[in-house]
Amino acid sequence: MNILEVSNLTKKFGGLTANSNISMAVKQGSITAVIGPNGAGKTTFFNMITGVYQPTEGEILLEGKSIVGLKPDQVAKRGISRTFQNIRLFGEMTVIENVLVGMHTHLRGNLLGIFLNLPNTRKEESEAEVEAYRLLEYFNLEPFINEKASSLSYGNQRKLEIARALATKPKLLLLDEPAAGMNPRETRELTEVIQRMGKEFNVTVILIEHDMKLVMEISEHIVVLDHGEKIAEGNPDEIRSNPKVIEAYLGKAALELEKR
Amino acid sequence: MKEKLSMLLQKKSVQITLFTLFIIVTSSALYFSQKSVVSFLLLLSSLLILYYMNLKVVTKWLIALGLLFILIPFASSGGPAFHSYMEVATMVGIYIAMALGLNIVVGMAGLLDLGFVAFFAVGAYSYSIFATSQASNFMPFGEYPLSGSTFWGFLIIGGIMAAIAGVLIGVPVLRVKGDYLAIVTLAFGEIIRIIFNNLDRPINFTNGAMGIASITPPNLFGLEIIYPNQYYFIVLFILLFTIFAVNRLEHSKIGRAWKAVRENEIAAQAMGIPLVKTKLLAFALGASFSGIMGVVFAAKQQFIDPTSFTLLESFTILVMVVLGGMGSVPGAILGAALVTILNLQVLTELTNWLNQLSLQGVITIPDALTPAKLQRFIFGVLLVIFAIYRTKGLIPAKNKKFDVEQIKERAQKKAAISNIGSNDTDRVQA
Numbered sequence: 001m002n003i004l005e006v007s008n009l010t011k012k013f014g015g016l017t018a019n020s021n022i023s024m025a026v027k028q029g030s031i032t033a034v035i036g037p038n039g040a041g042k043t044t045f046f047n048m049i050t051g052v053y054q055p056t057e058g059e060i061l062l063e064g065k066s067i068v069g070l071k072p073d074q075v076a077k078r079g080i081s082r083t084f085q086n087i088r089l090f091g092e093m094t095v096i097e098n099v100l101v102g103m104h105t106h107l108r109g110n111l112l113g114i115f116l117n118l119p120n121t122r123k124e125e126s127e128a129e130v131e132a133y134r135l136l137e138y139f140n141l142e143p144f145i146n147e148k149a150s151s152l153s154y155g156n157q158r159k160l161e162i163a164r165a166l167a168t169k170p171k172l173l174l175l176d177e178p179a180a181g182m183n184p185r186e187t188r189e190l191t192e193v194i195q196r197m198g199k200e201f202n203v204t205v206i207l208i209e210h211d212m213k214l215v216m217e218i219s220e221h222i223v224v225l226d227h228g229e230k231i232a233e234g235n236p237d238e239i240r241s242n243p244k245v246i247e248a249y250l251g252k253a254a255l256e257l258e259k260r
Numbered sequence: 261m262k263e264k265l266s267m268l269l270q271k272k273s274v275q276i277t278l279f280t281l282f283i284i285v286t287s288s289a290l291y292f293s294q295k296s297v298v299s300f301l302l303l304l305s306s307l308l309i310l311y312y313m314n315l316k317v318v319t320k321w322l323i324a325l326g327l328l329f330i331l332i333p334f335a336s337s338g339g340p341a342f343h344s345y346m347e348v349a350t351m352v353g354i355y356i357a358m359a360l361g362l363n364i365v366v367g368m369a370g371l372l373d374l375g376f377v378a379f380f381a382v383g384a385y386s387y388s389i390f391a392t393s394q395a396s397n398f399m400p401f402g403e404y405p406l407s408g409s410t411f412w413g414f415l416i417i418g419g420i421m422a423a424i425a426g427v428l429i430g431v432p433v434l435r436v437k438g439d440y441l442a443i444v445t446l447a448f449g450e451i452i453r454i455i456f457n458n459l460d461r462p463i464n465f466t467n468g469a470m471g472i473a474s475i476t477p478p479n480l481f482g483l484e485i486i487y488p489n490q491y492y493f494i495v496l497f498i499l500l501f502t503i504f505a506v507n508r509l510e511h512s513k514i515g516r517a518w519k520a521v522r523e524n525e526i527a528a529q530a531m532g533i534p535l536v537k538t539k540l541l542a543f544a545l546g547a548s549f550s551g552i553m554g555v556v557f558a559a560k561q562q563f564i565d566p567t568s569f570t571l572l573e574s575f576t577i578l579v580m581v582v583l584g585g586m587g588s589v590p591g592a593i594l595g596a597a598l599v600t601i602l603n604l605q606v607l608t609e610l611t612n613w614l615n616q617l618s619l620q621g622v623i624t625i626p627d628a629l630t631p632a633k634l635q636r637f638i639f640g641v642l643l644v645i646f647a648i649y650r651t652k653g654l655i656p657a658k659n660k661k662f663d664v665e666q667i668k669e670r671a672q673k674k675a676a677i678s679n680i681g682s683n684d685t686d687r688v689q690a
Contacts, residue, residue, distance in 0.1 A: 050530060076532035084530075090523035093516070094659045100513075101520045105532035107513045114512040115505055125512075130674055133667045145664050168532055 003028040003172055003204050004049070009058035011044055011228075018044040019228045022058075026172070026221070031198055031205045033215045035239075036225035037248055042208045043085055045225065046174050050082050051075035062172065077105050081170035083161040085177045085208070091150030095141060095160060098149050099132040102167025132167065139163045139193065155186040159193075166201055175207040179214055187211060191218055216240065224248065275313050282306060287331055291338035297609050300336060300345050301601065311590060328496055333489060346488035350560065352600045353495035354553045357502045359580040359596035360589065361549035364506065366578065367587030367657065368515060369542035370522030371434070372442040375449020376577055379547035381569035382425045383418035383554020385456060385466060387411070388564050391476040397464045408479030414555050415498070422551020423544040425452070430543040434536060437525075449574050457566040471565025478559050491560045498556065502549050506589055509545070511660050518542055519587075572636075576603075579639055583646060585653025594654050602638070607631045 004026040011019040019041045026032050034042050047053045049060055051072040060067050067075055081102075090098050107128060113121035136142045139159040144152060149160060158178055165173055178194070179187045191214050198205050209215050215222065216236045224232040224239060226248040232239060239245055268274050283306050289299035307327060310320055336345040358380060365373045389395050391411070395404040429452075433444045460468030478485045478494075485491065509515050517538045520528040529535055558564050576599060584595025610631040618624045631638075646653065 052526065052530075071534070072526075072529040073532050073534045076530055082530055084527065088524045088527035088530075090520050090527065092523055092659075093519055094662070096662050097516055097519075097659065101516050101528070101533070102531050104513055104517055104520075109513055111514070114508050114514060117508060121512075126670065129662065129667050130671045133664075133671050137671075142664075142668075145667075146659070146661050148659070164531065 001028045002026060003063060004206075005059075005061040005064075006049070007059050007061075009045070009048060009060065010056045011041075011048055011053060012056045017228050019048070019055075019225075022225070022228075022230050024223050024230065024233065026204060026206060029198065029202070029204055030220045031194065031207070031218050032221045032223065033219035034206060034208050034223050034225060035210070035212075035215055036231075039227075040225040040248075041228040042225055043176060044228075046082065046176055046206075046208065049075075049174065050080055076168055076170075079169075079171035080174065081165040081168045081172075082174040083158070083165050083176055083178060085180065087154075087157050087161060089149040089157055089160060089164070091148065093149060094146050095136065095149055095152065096129070096132050096145045098160060098164050099135055099167045100128055102164040103128050103132065104168075106169060135163045135167055138197070155182050158182065159190070162193075162197075166197065166203070170203055172204045172206065175205060175209075177208055177210065179209060179211045187214060190214075194218055270314065272314055275315075279306070279309060279313065282309070283327070283331065287335035290335045294339045295341040296339075297605055300348075301605070303332060303335060304349075304597070304601070308594065329493075333492065337489075343488045346492045348601065348604050350488055350491045350495050351604055352597050353492070353499045354557055355577070355580065355600045356593050356596040357495075357499050357553045358550045358577050359584070359592040360502055360506050361546040362577050363546075363581050363584075363587065363589065363592040364509070364518070364549075365542050365546040366581055367585075367592070368510065368522065369518040369539060371539060371542065372438070372445070373543075373546075374442050374446035374571075374574055374578065375429075375452070376445075376546075376550065377569045377571075377573040378429070378449045378452035379422040379425055379550040380554040380557070380573070381452060381456060381566075382422045382547075383551030384558040384564050384568070385472075385554075386418045386421045386551075387414045387555040388472040388475045388558040389465065390414070391559070392472050392474065394464070394467060394472055405476045408476045408484065411476075411478035411555070411559055412480075415552050418555035419548040419552040422554065423548040425551075426543040426545075426547030427540055430540045434539045434543070446571070446574075450571060453566050453569050456569070466566075469566060471563060471567075473563045475558055475562045475564070477562065485559075488560075491556065495553075495556060498552055502552075503589070503593070506549075510589065514538075514541065522587075576639075579643060583642065583653060585656045587657035588653060588655050591653045591655035591657065598654075599639075603635060607635055607638070 002025045006025070007023045009019055009022045010017070022045060034045065036042055044053065048055045049067075051067070051070050051074065055068060058068075062078055062080065065078075067078055067080075070078070090101060093101070107124055109121040109124055112118070133142060133145070136145060139162065141152075141156060141160055141163065144156065149157065152160060158181070162173075162175065162178065175194070179190055182190060194205060194207070195218050197203065207215075207219070219236060222234065222236060222239045223230060224242075224245050231244045231248060232242045234242070283303070286299050286303040286306065290296060290303055293299065307324055310324055310327075313320065315323075332349065333346070336342055358376070361379075362373065362376045365371050365376070390404060390406050391408075391414070392405045395402070395406075429445070429448045433441065433448060436444055456466045457469050459465040460470070466472065485494070517528070517533045520531065520533060521535060521538050525535060528538075557568075561568075577596075580595040580599045581592050582595070583599065584593065585591030614623075614625050614630060627633075
């Protein structure tokens with residue numbers, strides 16, 4: 001079953017076409033990678049799915065229902081969560097508070113309950129704390145619970161962003177360059193975590209990544225963008241040998257070199 | 261030697277003894293002297309000392325309540341200056357509540373609001389219009405002025421009116437961010453004042469620049485409330501409610517949403533936090549605290565006119581929040597107390613003293629340089645000093661410390677329970 005279906009998605013910024021006519025489908029429970037050279041329009045594509053940008057044309061269906069025209073917070077409530085290419089944590093807040101913010105939509109406490117400290121609001125808060133703790137434990141971040149998010153190391157900040165995104169209990173998780181700036185050991189660790197978490201949290205993952213080793217290792221399906229257009233799609237083996245992809249990454253000369 | 265001293269000061273028993281001594285000395289000095297601003301201020305500062313003492317939170321609150329409700333009013337009742345002390349304490353309370361309201365908007369939600377006094381004005385006018393014959397100009401039914409016993413209801417109405425004003429202003433204003441927001445709120449603050457100034461024609465709602473005089477004093481079971489020491493207790497009750505509410509809000513999902521919006525709007529939205537709704541809530545709640553105190557202010561002064569709600573007032577409240585520490589509740593309280601006392605007592609007393617000196621011919625100070633007139637200059641200097649040396653304010657905002665061990669324990673307990681549950685189902689299947 002397809003959890004996400006995108007058809008003929010186009011985004012124009014004035015005269016610049018950032019995405020043109022992109023169509024793709026994402027299977028429930030799969031890990032899909034979106035790759036392409038810098039400026040190919042990958043992040044624009046993510047921004048359209050999460051409602052940050054409105055598409056100029058085209059349709060986005062989440063579980064068969066259109067999410068075009070929804071605001072980012074409404075999209076999040078429908079079950080799409082994301083991380084950001086340039087880390088966007090709530091820097092002055094603590095690590096656990098960051099995760100608790102992710103649970104915002106699942107906390108039902110209202111003003112009255114908060115003022116009067118009603119039992120069910122209190123219970124909900126303490127349950128949220130436990131859940132946040134478990135999420136942080138999953139990412140080995142539990143020693144830093146009371147630290148400010150901005151004081152974490154770069155790799156840990158990336159992990160915290162994923163933990164925060166998972167706290168919204170998403171059906172679909174978009175990771176924008178999760179391994180950027182990580183050292184090889186951290187990248188290996190992250191690869192494992194992404195693979196495990198897809199199953200354990202029952203979440204479908206789409207990721208943008210430049211680390212080809214990571215991409216080839218974990219993705220079941222790969223979509224390649226270049227100059228805002230989809231130039232190829234398929235499983236890792238197909239993509240590795242696709243001449244169009246090699247051309248986009250390495251230039252025409254590389255292809256000719258191979259032929260010789 | 262120095263180390264020994266600090267060790268000694270860390271001890272609980274030593275702290276308590278010294279603190280008790282301090283309170284006894286200052287309060288008896290206040291009680292037996294005719295007028296001693298210094299001992300009054302020292303007695304008030306005991307609350308600040310209490311804040312830093314090494315005691316349990318509950319104990320601190322109990323001591324603070326005892327000081328506020330019993331000792332301070334009693335100790336200051338000794339001399340003829342009783343009412344002036346209580347007047348100052350009341351004004352401090354009013355400004356603290358406003359600073360706490362603005363702290364929600366500026367400190368927690370990160371929305372720079374330079375027109376905050378407008379909500380105070382809305383609260384003040386909503387009581388004074390109905391507590392004088394002013395309302396009979398436009399109300400088709402009812403008899404005005406309303407009796408003083410409606411004051412208590414108007415505390416809530418004033419809060420709600422201010423909250424509505426907050427939403428009405430917020431809807432157009434919150435489309436812009438940062439510096440633009442500051443400018444637009446500044447403009448709206450002035451607009452509201454000018455509206456009150458001009459709303460005497462064609463129908464006389466606010467009596468324009470003449471202001472509204474002889475506002476009915478509140479009435480509690482037949483007792484007319486007119487003295488500052490009575491208002492002191494009203495303000496104290498409202499203030500305690502405000503502090504309680506703000507504390508609850510700060511550590512709830514709403515407080516976290518405000519801070520998230522302040523830290524990063526895009527990420528907050530991606531976490532499912534609706535931006536406009538969250539910001540409007542901050543505006544409305546912040547405004548309502550200010551509106552409630554507006555009602556008290558109008559009743560206490562028994563006269564209001566638009567000049568009580570100028571831009572300078574908005575800036576003063578902002579200075580309180582910045583001085584105390586943006587986003588910090590104890591900071592806002594301390595900042596408001598310091599600025600108000602500086603304004604109402606220290607500067608005026610200093611001016612009186614200098615005037616006396618110049619009358620005696622000891623020194624002569626030109627009229628333009630009296631401390632009361634230098635108020636804005638002093639605030640400016642204070643702000644510059646703080647911007648350079650203490651950017652986070654007197655009591656910087658602190659994040660809540662979660663009890664890791666306790667959460668861990670609960671998490672393990674929960675895991676154990678769910679394990680038992682799954683074992684049971686296994687057995688059933690077997």
